[in-house]
Amino acid sequence: MGLHGDMTLQLVSGPVKIADLYGRSALNPDYVAVALVWTGYRLFVSEISEFRSIGLQQVFEVELDDGAIVRVSPSSHFVMKNGDRKLAPELHPGESLLPLYLEEETQGYPTYRIPGKDVKQKLYRLIAEWKFGKSLPPGTDVEHIDGNRKNYAPDNLRITPGKRGPKKRQKHTLFKAYQAAQELLDECAAASPMLAEIARKKGRNNHKVVRVTPSRLEEVYTASIRSDDSVSVSGVFIELAT
Helix, strand or coil: CCEECCCEEEECCEEEEHHHHHHHHHHCCCCEEEEEEECCCCEEEEEEEEEEEEEEEEEEEEEECCCCEEEECCCCEEEECCCCEEEHHHCCCCCEECECEEEECCCCCEEEECCCCCCEEEHHHHHHHHHHCCCCCCCCEEEECCCCCCCCCHHHEEEECCCCCCHHHHHHHHHHHHHHHHHHHHHHHHHCHHHHHHHHHCCCCCCEEEEEEEEEEEEEEEEECCCCCEEEECCEEEECCC
Protein backbone atom coordinates (compact mmCIF):
# COMPACT_ATOMS: atom_id res chain seq x y z
CA MET A 1 0.00 0.00 0.00
CA GLY A 2 1.26 3.45 -0.82
CA LEU A 3 -0.13 6.92 -0.08
CA HIS A 4 0.79 10.09 -1.94
CA GLY A 5 2.62 12.54 0.34
CA ASP A 6 -0.22 15.08 0.16
CA MET A 7 -2.74 12.61 1.60
CA THR A 8 -3.73 13.16 5.23
CA LEU A 9 -4.12 10.58 7.98
CA GLN A 10 -6.77 11.33 10.61
CA LEU A 11 -4.79 11.34 13.85
CA VAL A 12 -6.55 11.85 17.18
CA SER A 13 -5.01 15.34 17.20
CA GLY A 14 -6.34 16.11 13.71
CA PRO A 15 -5.43 15.42 10.07
CA VAL A 16 -1.71 15.38 9.17
CA LYS A 17 -0.08 14.91 5.76
CA ILE A 18 1.69 11.59 5.26
CA ALA A 19 4.82 13.44 4.02
CA ASP A 20 4.96 15.40 7.31
CA LEU A 21 4.64 12.17 9.29
CA TYR A 22 7.46 10.66 7.22
CA GLY A 23 9.58 13.72 8.07
CA ARG A 24 8.91 13.32 11.79
CA SER A 25 9.80 9.63 11.61
CA ALA A 26 13.04 10.42 9.75
CA LEU A 27 14.08 12.81 12.52
CA ASN A 28 12.99 10.43 15.27
CA PRO A 29 12.91 6.70 14.40
CA ASP A 30 10.90 6.06 17.58
CA TYR A 31 8.13 8.46 16.52
CA VAL A 32 4.63 6.98 16.96
CA ALA A 33 1.38 8.56 15.72
CA VAL A 34 -2.01 7.80 17.22
CA ALA A 35 -4.75 7.55 14.59
CA LEU A 36 -8.43 6.78 14.18
CA VAL A 37 -8.83 3.37 12.53
CA TRP A 38 -11.48 0.89 11.45
CA THR A 39 -10.89 -2.50 13.09
CA GLY A 40 -13.28 -4.40 10.82
CA TYR A 41 -16.25 -4.00 13.13
CA ARG A 42 -15.81 -0.69 14.99
CA LEU A 43 -14.09 2.67 14.93
CA PHE A 44 -11.20 2.79 17.38
CA VAL A 45 -7.67 4.11 17.95
CA SER A 46 -4.32 2.59 16.99
CA GLU A 47 -0.62 3.48 17.01
CA ILE A 48 1.18 3.90 13.67
CA SER A 49 4.97 3.94 13.34
CA GLU A 50 7.84 3.46 10.90
CA PHE A 51 6.66 5.89 8.24
CA ARG A 52 8.78 5.25 5.16
CA SER A 53 9.03 5.88 1.43
CA ILE A 54 8.50 2.91 -0.87
CA GLY A 55 9.69 4.71 -4.00
CA LEU A 56 8.04 5.74 -7.25
CA GLN A 57 4.78 4.05 -8.21
CA GLN A 58 1.95 4.87 -10.54
CA VAL A 59 -0.65 6.82 -8.60
CA PHE A 60 -4.40 6.36 -8.99
CA GLU A 61 -6.66 9.35 -8.29
CA VAL A 62 -10.01 8.41 -6.72
CA GLU A 63 -12.45 11.33 -6.70
CA LEU A 64 -15.34 11.18 -4.21
CA ASP A 65 -18.75 12.85 -4.25
CA ASP A 66 -17.72 15.27 -1.47
CA GLY A 67 -14.98 16.67 -3.72
CA ALA A 68 -12.10 14.85 -2.00
CA ILE A 69 -9.44 13.22 -4.18
CA VAL A 70 -7.54 10.25 -2.72
CA ARG A 71 -4.16 9.56 -4.36
CA VAL A 72 -2.84 6.06 -3.77
CA SER A 73 -0.75 3.30 -5.34
CA PRO A 74 -2.60 0.56 -7.30
CA SER A 75 -1.97 -1.92 -4.46
CA SER A 76 -4.05 0.09 -1.97
CA HIS A 77 -7.17 -1.64 -0.64
CA PHE A 78 -10.17 0.59 0.06
CA VAL A 79 -12.74 -0.50 2.66
CA MET A 80 -16.18 -0.53 1.03
CA LYS A 81 -19.36 0.48 2.84
CA ASN A 82 -20.59 -3.14 2.64
CA GLY A 83 -17.40 -4.41 4.32
CA ASP A 84 -15.60 -5.66 1.19
CA ARG A 85 -12.06 -4.62 0.23
CA LYS A 86 -11.19 -3.36 -3.26
CA LEU A 87 -7.97 -2.28 -4.94
CA ALA A 88 -7.92 1.25 -6.35
CA PRO A 89 -8.03 0.07 -10.03
CA GLU A 90 -11.06 -2.13 -9.21
CA LEU A 91 -13.25 0.75 -8.02
CA HIS A 92 -16.15 1.92 -10.19
CA PRO A 93 -18.18 5.16 -10.22
CA GLY A 94 -21.20 4.93 -7.95
CA GLU A 95 -19.65 2.51 -5.44
CA SER A 96 -19.74 3.60 -1.79
CA LEU A 97 -16.65 3.61 0.43
CA LEU A 98 -16.80 3.27 4.21
CA PRO A 99 -16.96 6.87 5.51
CA LEU A 100 -15.61 8.56 8.61
CA TYR A 101 -18.11 11.17 9.81
CA LEU A 102 -16.61 13.71 12.22
CA GLU A 103 -18.77 16.62 13.36
CA GLU A 104 -19.00 19.12 16.20
CA GLU A 105 -22.03 19.30 18.47
CA THR A 106 -23.56 22.53 19.76
CA GLN A 107 -21.57 22.34 23.02
CA GLY A 108 -18.29 22.26 21.09
CA TYR A 109 -17.42 18.58 21.54
CA PRO A 110 -16.15 16.75 18.42
CA THR A 111 -18.30 13.71 17.64
CA TYR A 112 -18.16 10.73 15.29
CA ARG A 113 -20.93 8.75 13.72
CA ILE A 114 -20.80 4.97 13.83
CA PRO A 115 -20.53 3.76 10.19
CA GLY A 116 -23.84 2.29 9.05
CA LYS A 117 -25.75 3.86 11.95
CA ASP A 118 -27.19 7.30 12.67
CA VAL A 119 -25.79 7.37 16.22
CA LYS A 120 -23.33 10.08 17.28
CA GLN A 121 -20.71 9.49 19.97
CA LYS A 122 -18.27 11.88 21.62
CA LEU A 123 -14.83 11.37 20.13
CA TYR A 124 -12.90 12.02 23.35
CA ARG A 125 -14.62 9.09 25.08
CA LEU A 126 -13.45 6.75 22.33
CA ILE A 127 -9.89 8.00 22.77
CA ALA A 128 -10.16 7.69 26.56
CA GLU A 129 -11.24 4.04 26.16
CA TRP A 130 -8.05 3.37 24.23
CA LYS A 131 -5.84 5.34 26.65
CA PHE A 132 -7.13 3.62 29.80
CA GLY A 133 -7.58 0.21 28.16
CA LYS A 134 -11.17 -0.34 29.22
CA SER A 135 -14.76 0.53 28.34
CA LEU A 136 -16.19 3.52 30.16
CA PRO A 137 -19.32 2.60 32.17
CA PRO A 138 -22.37 4.88 31.78
CA GLY A 139 -22.02 7.95 34.00
CA THR A 140 -18.20 8.02 33.78
CA ASP A 141 -16.95 11.50 32.98
CA VAL A 142 -13.77 12.34 31.05
CA GLU A 143 -12.14 15.69 31.82
CA HIS A 144 -10.10 17.79 29.38
CA ILE A 145 -7.11 18.76 31.53
CA ASP A 146 -6.47 22.08 29.75
CA GLY A 147 -10.19 22.90 29.61
CA ASN A 148 -10.24 22.88 25.80
CA ARG A 149 -13.04 20.60 24.59
CA LYS A 150 -11.48 20.39 21.13
CA ASN A 151 -8.14 19.12 22.49
CA TYR A 152 -8.84 15.39 22.70
CA ALA A 153 -5.20 14.25 22.65
CA PRO A 154 -4.76 11.22 24.94
CA ASP A 155 -2.42 13.09 27.32
CA ASN A 156 -5.11 15.76 27.82
CA LEU A 157 -7.78 13.34 29.11
CA ARG A 158 -8.43 11.92 32.56
CA ILE A 159 -11.33 10.08 34.17
CA THR A 160 -13.28 11.97 36.83
CA PRO A 161 -16.27 11.09 39.06
CA GLY A 162 -19.53 11.16 37.12
CA LYS A 163 -21.66 14.27 37.15
CA ARG A 164 -25.26 14.34 35.97
CA GLY A 165 -25.99 17.34 33.81
CA PRO A 166 -29.38 18.95 33.09
CA LYS A 167 -30.81 16.66 30.41
CA LYS A 168 -33.76 18.91 29.54
CA ARG A 169 -31.52 21.88 28.81
CA GLN A 170 -29.35 19.82 26.47
CA LYS A 171 -32.37 18.56 24.55
CA HIS A 172 -33.68 22.12 24.29
CA THR A 173 -30.33 23.30 22.91
CA LEU A 174 -30.30 20.53 20.30
CA PHE A 175 -33.87 21.33 19.32
CA LYS A 176 -33.01 25.01 18.85
CA ALA A 177 -30.04 24.08 16.65
CA TYR A 178 -32.24 21.83 14.51
CA GLN A 179 -34.88 24.55 14.27
CA ALA A 180 -32.28 27.11 13.14
CA ALA A 181 -30.96 24.69 10.48
CA GLN A 182 -34.47 24.08 9.17
CA GLU A 183 -35.15 27.82 8.96
CA LEU A 184 -31.96 28.23 6.92
CA LEU A 185 -33.10 25.51 4.51
CA ASP A 186 -36.47 27.24 4.14
CA GLU A 187 -34.73 30.53 3.32
CA CYS A 188 -32.57 28.76 0.72
CA ALA A 189 -35.64 27.19 -0.85
CA ALA A 190 -37.34 30.57 -1.12
CA ALA A 191 -34.26 32.13 -2.71
CA SER A 192 -33.34 29.31 -5.09
CA PRO A 193 -34.39 25.64 -5.40
CA MET A 194 -30.86 24.78 -6.58
CA LEU A 195 -29.30 26.49 -3.54
CA ALA A 196 -31.66 24.58 -1.26
CA GLU A 197 -30.61 21.27 -2.82
CA ILE A 198 -26.93 22.10 -2.29
CA ALA A 199 -27.62 22.95 1.37
CA ARG A 200 -29.47 19.66 1.89
CA LYS A 201 -26.73 17.59 0.31
CA LYS A 202 -23.85 19.28 2.15
CA GLY A 203 -22.54 17.06 4.93
CA ARG A 204 -24.58 13.97 4.05
CA ASN A 205 -22.74 12.51 1.06
CA ASN A 206 -22.21 8.77 0.91
CA HIS A 207 -18.53 8.96 -0.07
CA LYS A 208 -19.37 7.49 -3.44
CA VAL A 209 -16.73 7.11 -6.12
CA VAL A 210 -17.11 9.66 -8.92
CA ARG A 211 -14.09 8.68 -11.02
CA VAL A 212 -10.91 6.59 -10.89
CA THR A 213 -8.02 7.89 -13.01
CA PRO A 214 -4.49 6.47 -13.37
CA SER A 215 -1.89 9.24 -13.09
CA ARG A 216 1.89 9.58 -13.33
CA LEU A 217 4.66 8.03 -11.26
CA GLU A 218 4.93 9.62 -7.82
CA GLU A 219 6.79 8.90 -4.59
CA VAL A 220 4.49 7.09 -2.17
CA TYR A 221 4.72 6.23 1.52
CA THR A 222 3.56 3.55 3.93
CA ALA A 223 3.84 2.76 7.66
CA SER A 224 3.45 -0.04 10.19
CA ILE A 225 0.13 -0.72 11.94
CA ARG A 226 -1.87 -3.66 13.25
CA SER A 227 -2.67 -5.81 10.21
CA ASP A 228 -6.42 -5.83 10.88
CA ASP A 229 -6.75 -2.03 11.15
CA SER A 230 -7.47 0.41 8.30
CA VAL A 231 -6.51 4.08 8.53
CA SER A 232 -8.71 7.04 7.69
CA VAL A 233 -7.54 8.98 4.62
CA SER A 234 -9.62 11.93 3.36
CA GLY A 235 -12.70 10.65 5.18
CA VAL A 236 -12.53 7.01 3.98
CA PHE A 237 -10.61 3.95 5.16
CA ILE A 238 -7.60 2.30 3.49
CA GLU A 239 -5.58 -0.73 4.58
CA LEU A 240 -1.94 0.03 5.34
CA ALA A 241 -0.77 -3.58 5.05
CA THR A 242 1.66 -4.08 2.15
